[in-house]
Amino acid sequence: MGEVQAKRPSGRGRFITFEGGEGSGKSTQIKMLAERLSAAKLRTLVTREPGGSPGAEIMRHLVLSGMGKLLGPDAETLLFAAARDDHVRTVIQPALSQGTWVLCDRFFDSTRAYQGSLGSVPMGVIKAMQRVTIGDLKPDLTIILDVPVEVGLKRAAERRGNGTPDRFEGENLRFHEELRQAYRQIAAEDQQRCVLIDANADPETVAARVWKALRDHVFTLPTSAPTA
């Protein structure tokens, strides 16, 4: 893999988010990337949304149990926003300022896709909440894992075994197809930050694509032998 150096040589860590539908491979790829970064001697933290901090994990339980849906789309979005606020303030920002690389399983693009494009919450409201919860914090890179809906749902069902689908896994096929399109649109609209990755391949092949996206967007690899 060779030496890796961050493109912006500062003390701050890098913030990389993973997005995509159920079973697209986010958790699998985050784990593989964390191992690779750790091997490159970069301090790495893996976290997830909704959740990632003690306060936000409580809200994760509320939304994924379906409680948020009962409250209605606006209140459900506020629950996600409250969870994100806590997560950013108590976990993500402190880690980044200590130089740790933060890999986050879902972030604000999930809100845009699920509550914005697919839900009934106006984008203006979502952006206003975003200003409160994350302010200027923007991922250095967002990996969007793209798989055909049937492939993702089949993987998620196999992972689940006999368990019941969560709030979002339980939506219908059309929902998941629209979700895929919403993510593709986010990738197209923000090409500086987002890389859309074909994730319909074995995990190692997808990991190689993720690594290439990091090299293109976040790292510089020395082209010649490093000088002492």
Ligand SMILES: Nc1ncnc2c1ncn2[C@@H]1O[C@H](COP(=O)(O)OP(=O)(O)O)[C@@H](O)[C@H]1O
């Ligand atoms: N590239 C892949 N090919 C086949 N199966 C995969 C691949 N990536 C992940 N899986 C399996 O599919 C299931 C869902 O993957 P996971 O990483 O949990 O997806 P997500 O976090 O996006 O929902 C898991 O059981 C995982 O082992």
Ligand SMILES: [Mg+2]
């Ligand atoms: Mg996952």
